Amino acid sequence: MNTHPIKLVVLVCEAALEKPLCADVKRLGARGYTVVDARGAGRRGERDGSWDEDRSIRMEVLCDAPTADAILNHVQAAYFRNYAMTVYTADIGVLRPEKFGPG
Amino acid sequence: MLDTVVLFFALGFAARMAKSELKLPAPLYEALSIYLLLAIGLKGGAELAKQNVLTVLPQVGAVLLLGVFTALLAFALLRAGRIAHADAAAIAGHYGSVSVVTFAVASNTLVSQGIDFEAVMPLFLVLMEVPGIVAGILLARLLGPRDATAPVAWGPLLHEVFLGKGLVLLVGGLLIGWVAGSDGLAPMKPFFGDLFKGTLCLFLLEMGLVAAGQIGGLKRGGLFLAGFAIVMPLLGATMGTAFALMMGLSVGGTMLLATLAASASYIAAPAAMRIAIPEASPGLSITCALAITFPFNLLAGIPIYLWMARLAHSMAG
Numbered sequence: 001m002n003t004h005p006i007k008l009v010v011l012v013c014e015a016a017l018e019k020p021l022c023a024d025v026k027r028l029g030a031r032g033y034t035v036v037d038a039r040g041a042g043r044r045g046e047r048d049g050s051w052d053e054d055r056s057i058r059m060e061v062l063c064d065a066p067t068a069d070a071i072l073n074h075v076q077a078a079y080f081r082n083y084a085m086t087v088y089t090a091d092i093g094v095l096r097p098e099k100f101g102p103g
Numbered sequence: 104m105l106d107t108v109v110l111f112f113a114l115g116f117a118a119r120m121a122k123s124e125l126k127l128p129a130p131l132y133e134a135l136s137i138y139l140l141l142a143i144g145l146k147g148g149a150e151l152a153k154q155n156v157l158t159v160l161p162q163v164g165a166v167l168l169l170g171v172f173t174a175l176l177a178f179a180l181l182r183a184g185r186i187a188h189a190d191a192a193a194i195a196g197h198y199g200s201v202s203v204v205t206f207a208v209a210s211n212t213l214v215s216q217g218i219d220f221e222a223v224m225p226l227f228l229v230l231m232e233v234p235g236i237v238a239g240i241l242l243a244r245l246l247g248p249r250d251a252t253a254p255v256a257w258g259p260l261l262h263e264v265f266l267g268k269g270l271v272l273l274v275g276g277l278l279i280g281w282v283a284g285s286d287g288l289a290p291m292k293p294f295f296g297d298l299f300k301g302t303l304c305l306f307l308l309e310m311g312l313v314a315a316g317q318i319g320g321l322k323r324g325g326l327f328l329a330g331f332a333i334v335m336p337l338l339g340a341t342m343g344t345a346f347a348l349m350m351g352l353s354v355g356g357t358m359l360l361a362t363l364a365a366s367a368s369y370i371a372a373p374a375a376m377r378i379a380i381p382e383a384s385p386g387l388s389i390t391c392a393l394a395i396t397f398p399f400n401l402l403a404g405i406p407i408y409l410w411m412a413r414l415a416h417s418m419a420g
Contacts, residue, residue: 014377016374016377016378019259019263020259020378079381081381081382082381082382083381
């Protein structure tokens with residue numbers, strides 16, 4: 001099947017950032033996002049999700065390259081210093097590219 | 104002297120320390136906390152309906168001030184102990200706010216000992232949730248070192264504080280109870296009244312598990328913070344007792360206000376502080392509030408505050 005190239009941006013971070021991040025990615029041009037609860041460990045220790053402060057989320061955003069860049073630049077400036085956060089991108093393919101393109 | 108419900112906390116605490124696999128499902132904890140907040144609100148509202156609310160207006164101001172003062176006191180102590188500015192402000196915000204469960208256990212203790220307290224106490228609980236948090240944020244932002252940190256976005260923050268689960272359910276419960284009165288609530292009594300103690304036990308079991316899980320953070324906090332988390336509630340309670348005497352509260356009311364001033368928030372405050380003071384280490388606040396102050400208040404604090412209230416009233420004649 002013919003898929004169209006698009007960027008996947010994945011942000012794994014503290015659950016406290018869910019609300020601000022949702023607003024950020026929409027403002028920066030993403031058409032949507034998916035958030036799931038997560039557990040794990042990293043440089044800032046284990047986050048086992050047993051208490052509100054220990055809860056983590058994983059957010060996935062599908063968008064075009066400029067929007068992905070804008071999101072990466074923003075989270076790097078706004079959150080990297082003080083929050084537990086991991087961000088990565090991937091080139092993937094989707095059907096119906098207009099669903100994720102610039103609004 | 105120790106209330107039976109506290110034993111459930113001890114059970115949870117011991118189980119977690121022994122690395123038992125006991126775990127309460129997160130949705131159950133959510134459900135229990137919703138139930139507790141509503142039940143406390145409803146009961147308080149029904150009591151409040153029996154009296155003229157206008158008479159408590161001057162007391163409202165005093166209670167708001169008490170919240171700010173406890174935050175300031177905590178901040179001063181922490182800075183004296185050379186805790187970093189942002190951390191001190193965040194921890195002060197936690198101690199300025201209150202713990203609903205500590206309040207529930209304290210009022211439960213009074214009820215089981217047959218000591219009366221003022222009907223407005225749950226309203227005071229609601230009022231004391233917020234001022235300490237706001238004071239903590241202001242301490243961080245107004246007195247803090249000017250660095251690259253963005254200014255506080257007060258809109259979303261106040262939304263978070265005022266429309267958080269805790270305040271919505273407490274205030275909502277108060278209003279419903281106030282409108283319905285005791286008669287209107289009578290059909291709900293088997294659920295919201297009779298089951299309250301059992302639910303509190305389950306909730307405390309979970310709190311024991313969570314608190315013990317935070318003990319590891321003690322190593323990072325150091326001795327000074329551990330000491331602070333025990334001294335601060337005692338000082339807060341002393342201040343609360345003084346305020347209660349000025350406000351003319353009964354022995355029961357005095358003990359509850361002291362407990363409120365002694366307790367630290369670990370639900371509303373952490374969420375707000377993480378966003379408002381991101382440079383503060385969240386682990387420090389939660390370790391102090393949850394792993395030390397909360398158990399201390401349950402096991403030793405509440406009996407001490409009752410003794411304190413009795414002593415203050417006998418001295419004041």
